[in-house]
Amino acid sequence: MLILRWLLLPFTILYTLIIWVRNQCYDLGIFQSKSFPVNTIVIGNLAVGGAGKSPLVQLLVNRLQQRYKLATLSRGYGRKTKGFRMVELSDTVESVGDEPLQFKKNHPEITVAVDENRAEGIEILQKDHDLILLDDAFQHRKVKPTCSILLFDYNSIINPIILLPTGNFRDTFDQTKRADIILITKCPPIVRQKNKDRIAQKIRRHNSKASIYYSEISYLPIKPLSSTISVDNLSDYSVLLITGIANPAPLKEYLNSSRISFQHISYPDHHDFHAKDYKKMVSTYEEISNEKKLILTTEKDSQRLDITQLNNIPVYYIPIETHIIEEDSFLKQLEEKLNH
Template sequence: MQLLRWILFPFTILYTLVIWVRNKLYDHRILKSRSFEIPTIVIGNLAVGGAGKSPLAQKLISYFQGRYKVATLSRGYGRKTKGFRYVQIADQASQVGDEPLQFKKNFPDVSISVDENRIKGIEILEKDHDLIILDDAYQHRKVKPRCSILLFEYQSLLQPIYLLPTGNFRDTFDQTRRADLVLITKCPADIPIENQKIIEDKIRKHNQKASVYYSKIGYKPIKPLNKGSEDKELSQIPKHILLLTGIANPRPLVEYLINAEIKSEHLKFPDHHQFDEFDYKVIRSRFEKMQSQHNDVIVLTTEKDAQRLSLDEIADIPFYYIPIDIHINQEEDFFRDLEKALQF
């Protein structure tokens, strides 16, 4: 796979050139960006998926919802509908996307919306809200936000940076300069000083003003997808599980289970995978095989994947999901800098 990526390096050069030209057109205002009076926060990353945007969006919603009328706006990746739509708890992921549906279930009183046209979406939301959080919109340069938060996964900054298809970046690294805050995610418990220097040297080459913060993943008690079951601590689940993921980067969860001495068989699907009848047969077959070997077995998935699973298909399987959280070092300072950027 890595060899194929290097074989495709000429396409990386072409893609880099296209992205560079597009950014220059916006920089020189040949292509127009629009700002709004309502405070807007953009969350995004330069690489493909897996940086922790959704946990951060939820932390921002939780922080601001008590003081302001907050709305979120996402594209609704993977949905089969078009145009602006307010997300309802009874919606399916195919109608609104898995992450917006997750937000709505966790924050039922907050306006969660989707629209592939961010300008139109903001125009609708600004009439009745005080603050709009735009998820995964850093590359959407038609909107000029009040504040931009740029996320980088820790490991991605310790490796050479190449754009697709050779590397995992979808935008040129110099676009770091547009960020008001930079958040390094999925960090180890102790960050070596030399690694921190490598990371901050890369960022400061393009952005001298942004505050740089570090964060770690946290996992909450496991919740059941089946009715009648109860939440469980990790220590309460069987030592053999079937792990089901359809996310960009399941590695932190796999490592978390290993550290907890839980042995998992990993059934891995692509990010935002839409589960079909064949997938459910595979899941059931793998579960039954494990059950015959270990007797007490559960299936564990992520909260995002749980939005795309059919409860009817898994009703007789002990299915659980594990909510994710994000712990920001110097969190009070992070939110102080965020409010300063928003001019609150």
């Protein structure tokens, strides 16, 4: 697979050129970015998925919803509808996408909306809100936000930056210059100072002003999706892990460090599960000899799994949280940008 990706290097060069020209057109004013009177926060990354945008959106909702009339606006990746749509608890993944549906279920009190054209979505939402969080919109340059928060997965930024399809980056690293705040996510418990220096040096080549913060993820107790079994100690169980996310490595590392025995069936990010997928899940589950066994998935994947296809197998999902190391400073700087 790695060799194949390097064989695609000519396409990477062409893709890089296209992205560079597009960014130049915005930087030179040939293409216009629009500002709005309502406060907007863009949360995004340069790589493809897996940086922890959704947990950060949920953290910001928790911290800011008491002070602002807040809405989240996403593209609604994978949905089969078009245009602007308010997300309701009765919606499905097919109508609004998995992450917006997750936001709504976790925060039914706030407005959650989807629109592939973020500028048009803001036009609608700004009438009734004073803060809009735009999930995964760093590349949506039609919008000039009040504040841009750029995320980098810790492992991605310490390694070479290579664009698609050879690498995993969808935008050139020089676009770091547009960020107001940079958050390094999914960090190990201890980040050595020499690695912090390397990261800072890499970023400062393009952005001398943005503050750099570090964050960790933590996994919360599992929750039942379809089960009446009380699981006191997951390490007593054999687990069939089902993921359709960009980067399942941190979850696998967590299960390994917790000494939890598991088999893993991995699907692409936002995977639309089909009958053959459920058949494979059921057959793999039935082959596990331990009587104490269950299926475990991520919270995002739980929005897409059809548990009626799983023959009454106990299914649980594991919520995730992000913890910003210097959260008070992070939030203070964010408030200053919003009140500027």
